[in-house]
Amino acid sequence: MKWIIGFLAVLALAVGVLLISRLPGEDAIRLAGYVATAAFAALISLVLRWRASRAQQRNKRAG
Template structure:
């Protein structure tokens, strides 16, 4: 299942790169900046959720 998600991600990235390459220079830079900001926000959100889940799992191991 994880490899399917990875494959779809790579495919989506290839489509985005292809579309951005057809834009004029300034628009491409602006769109890449928006995409980079969104990707960074998604990464931070993922890391925060992952870190919040970790201590709960450790407590369950000790109690069990």
């Protein structure tokens, strides 16, 4: 399952790069900024969820 998600993410990145490369300079920079901001927010969200689930598992073991 993780491999499928990774493959889809790489595929979406490739499509995004192709679309951005076809835009005029200023629009491409603006869109790339939006995409980078969204990707950073998604990464932070995943890290926070991962840490919360680890803490929850640790609390279950501690009892």
